[in-house]
Amino acid sequence: MSTDPIDQTARAPWLDLPADHPFGLGTLPYGVFSTEGTAPRVGVRIGDQVLDAGACAEQAGMESGEVWLAPCLNPFLAQGRPAWDAARAWLVEVLTNDSLRDCVEPHLLDLEDVRLHLPVEVADYVDFYASEHHATNVGRIFRPDSEPLTPNWKHLPIGYHGRAGTVVVSGTDVVRPTGQRKAPTETAPTFGPSIRLDIEAELGFVVGAATELGRRVSVDDADDHLFGVVLLNDWSARDLQAWEYVPLGPFLGKSFATSISAWVVPLAALAGARLPLPAQDPQPLPYLLGDGTPWGLDVHYEVELNGTVVARPEYRDLYWSPAQMLAHLTVNGASVRPGDLFGSGTISGTDRGTRGSFLELSWNGTEPIELADGSTRSFLEDGDTVVIRGWAPGPDGTRIGLGEVRGTIIPAR
Amino acid sequence: MSTDPIDQTARAPWLDLPADHPFGLGTLPYGVFSTEGTAPRVGVRIGDQVLDAGACAEQAGMESGEVWLAPCLNPFLAQGRPAWDAARAWLVEVLTNDSLRDCVEPHLLDLEDVRLHLPVEVADYVDFYASEHHATNVGRIFRPDSEPLTPNWKHLPIGYHGRAGTVVVSGTDVVRPTGQRKAPTETAPTFGPSIRLDIEAELGFVVGAATELGRRVSVDDADDHLFGVVLLNDWSARDLQAWEYVPLGPFLGKSFATSISAWVVPLAALAGARLPLPAQDPQPLPYLLGDGTPWGLDVHYEVELNGTVVARPEYRDLYWSPAQMLAHLTVNGASVRPGDLFGSGTISGTDRGTRGSFLELSWNGTEPIELADGSTRSFLEDGDTVVIRGWAPGPDGTRIGLGEVRGTIIPAR
Numbered sequence: 160m161s162t163d164p165i166d167q168t169a170r171a172p173w174l175d176l177p178a179d180h181p182f183g184l185g186t187l188p189y190g191v192f193s194t195e196g197t198a199p200r201v202g203v204r205i206g207d208q209v210l211d212a213g214a215c216a217e218q219a220g221m222e223s224g225e226v227w228l229a230p231c232l233n234p235f236l237a238q239g240r241p242a243w244d245a246a247r248a249w250l251v252e253v254l255t256n257d258s259l260r261d262c263v264e265p266h267l268l269d270l271e272d273v274r275l276h277l278p279v280e281v282a283d284y285v286d287f288y289a290s291e292h293h294a295t296n297v298g299r300i301f302r303p304d305s306e307p308l309t310p311n312w313k314h315l316p317i318g319y320h321g322r323a324g325t326v327v328v329s330g331t332d333v334v335r336p337t338g339q340r341k342a343p344t345e346t347a348p349t350f351g352p353s354i355r356l357d358i359e360a361e362l363g364f365v366v367g368a369a370t371e372l373g374r375r376v377s378v379d380d381a382d383d384h385l386f387g388v389v390l391l392n393d394w395s396a397r398d399l400q401a402w403e404y405v406p407l408g409p410f411l412g413k414s415f416a417t418s419i420s421a422w423v424v425p426l427a428a429l430a431g432a433r434l435p436l437p438a439q440d441p442q443p444l445p446y447l448l449g450d451g452t453p454w455g456l457d458v459h460y461e462v463e464l465n466g467t468v469v470a471r472p473e474y475r476d477l478y479w480s481p482a483q484m485l486a487h488l489t490v491n492g493a494s495v496r497p498g499d500l501f502g503s504g505t506i507s508g509t510d511r512g513t514r515g516s517f518l519e520l521s522w523n524g525t526e527p528i529e530l531a532d533g534s535t536r537s538f539l540e541d542g543d544t545v546v547i548r549g550w551a552p553g554p555d556g557t558r559i560g561l562g563e564v565r566g567t568i569i570p571a572r
Numbered sequence: 573m574s575t576d577p578i579d580q581t582a583r584a585p586w587l588d589l590p591a592d593h594p595f596g597l598g599t600l601p602y603g604v605f606s607t608e609g610t611a612p613r614v615g616v617r618i619g620d621q622v623l624d625a626g627a628c629a630e631q632a633g634m635e636s637g638e639v640w641l642a643p644c645l646n647p648f649l650a651q652g653r654p655a656w657d658a659a660r661a662w663l664v665e666v667l668t669n670d671s672l673r674d675c676v677e678p679h680l681l682d683l684e685d686v687r688l689h690l691p692v693e694v695a696d697y698v699d700f701y702a703s704e705h706h707a708t709n710v711g712r713i714f715r716p717d718s719e720p721l722t723p724n725w726k727h728l729p730i731g732y733h734g735r736a737g738t739v740v741v742s743g744t745d746v747v748r749p750t751g752q753r754k755a756p757t758e759t760a761p762t763f764g765p766s767i768r769l770d771i772e773a774e775l776g777f778v779v780g781a782a783t784e785l786g787r788r789v790s791v792d793d794a795d796d797h798l799f800g801v802v803l804l805n806d807w808s809a810r811d812l813q814a815w816e817y818v819p820l821g822p823f824l825g826k827s828f829a830t831s832i833s834a835w836v837v838p839l840a841a842l843a844g845a846r847l848p849l850p851a852q853d854p855q856p857l858p859y860l861l862g863d864g865t866p867w868g869l870d871v872h873y874e875v876e877l878n879g880t881v882v883a884r885p886e887y888r889d890l891y892w893s894p895a896q897m898l899a900h901l902t903v904n905g906a907s908v909r910p911g912d913l914f915g916s917g918t919i920s921g922t923d924r925g926t927r928g929s930f931l932e933l934s935w936n937g938t939e940p941i942e943l944a945d946g947s948t949r950s951f952l953e954d955g956d957t958v959v960i961r962g963w964a965p966g967p968d969g970t971r972i973g974l975g976e977v978r979g980t981i982i983p984a985r
Contacts, residue, residue, distance in 0.1 A: 282736070311761070317819075318820065319822075334785070372829070405724070408817070408819070409821070410698075487824070
């Protein structure tokens, strides 16, 4: 079991933070913010405030805080686990030690006064397909006459590379993509805005410490390389995807936008949320097992469309662990870099209410979803706003907040 | 027809360069080099020398040459077509004007005295599949009972994202990748070093000027965004690829290494090598056509294994044009960034001797290739060295050199 370097039950007396705040001292996520006239730099969220981490570190004489003056988390990520743990301990110290209040307080800004930016300059982005229920649903919908899972599915975490340059921060509008589609009944493709625009509720893993080309990361060493998590919405144009994806996989059906939450929650904050994986049968090859117990995460999701909660996926349902995904990604010698991001794939359970995409929720459009305003949806319309929220258990019944990832569809150009 | 901003027949009197040198004044490719104790920076190849471009520009008082002090081409790429054209004209001026000789000569280094680095910090890497003959060969080999081309193949340039972080410069050793494979006759996958390690001879296109998310690049505007070309070897582990690639495409079978030549040849240098595309039937959708004539490139290839030339692919055989690939890549609103790289896909013709992969050359191992030393190969063995060379026609029967991309296989770790 991994442990958090800090005591998650510590209190910050002068911060006046409710004990059950999802961004208490047990969370301390990192993001990138700016204010009017100042350059983007690293901030740490505490309650509904943002600590200007680099400025605070500078005033406190903490030299290694220089990396927080960068406009992205990458230099901090590159430092590796010991530095991440030390930073986390330092943050708790300055936020709880009364004698440091004068040093800290000037560097706390109200969340509503800052602008949040993409926290990470994404190096390579990989999307996995780690939910058995999601893969089964998709197989049943698209290949009703075959086995829903392909023969390789339970032997390796299937994944593919996505477009790193179109990963955007929560709140960024999503332009409806345009492209080719062809219904099975049509003889030639047609061109136009996507008519089957969808979401995929995922968890994203942010990689920190780099590796050398030709070296693998074992399952047991994954903690040295996995820095933290974001909520991830892998926007998907199902009509473009269906026509293009054979034989080389999804491309334009996905590459127009991938949204992530503004706050990267350190994996350390989720130490108490680790769970055993569901049973894996057949047993994976040794490189996917390691010496410890494969772990999943107890992260709860809420998917909201225009104010109506339409699904509550559970990350614990996933078949492959994050450490297995990283070990697989590097088993061929592929190197990782600070800022690499990989998504879990859509998180879906067995019940309709736990499915993480509209493709599954509406069962390919045959069972539209009712919203609170009386309208129905199979896929997204222009003006629709999707918000995905997540949280994990913290100590004493509190929550570790993962925040939200939000996006509104604007018409095709 | 695109034109080169310079006169490719200009001569540099004091450089003493043979008129038929493939790196004459008509080529002028950009790379990144360092010398013992100096930092990597941009160089321009002329003959068998490298011009320290930033230092020369500084001495000549050319302010915009500052971008050449960077350790990669990306800042220069970001400046866009007018700056690229101006730089090319400036280089010819300083290399041909006798009165500037004292200003230039101290900044010319012998190629053998410099170390070459990856010229571009690769942002996103996409690999296309634009050769009809290659796609047909692969279809016949892997899906002998189906139509060799999938139904979408002649409607869109099929592509997928690859791993940007494992693009390496020519000369980098390639560690044989390890992973899962399963023969159709086996009941479960096995694990080990790849036993079907292959190459793919491609042309790589380096994107310069960025676009905004949600905006497309039309076929007619492609020249504003395409900076230049590199030779590209998309190393492929066929056994890993065959087991993993359904349904989401190639992943670990490709992501362990992609090699590119050290010199990026500006597209301007290839203005005289543009050719009409082979006929496209059915006619592609309008966004893939534009107002001009779709153009291909007259680039000749030579694939050498351990000193034996095993293939001579011709880029002119490709079905989709580079401008069509870029227009397709962005038609869904996906943005591009300076340093984006896309590969053409394996370049293969109709004859055996023009196939750009060992999979095709050995017809899936059934017709091994004979080397000059009497040995045979279906796929690559440890210690094998592959060199891919390329050139295009220049003025008056000369050649525009594309240099080489070279790699040696070292044993799995």
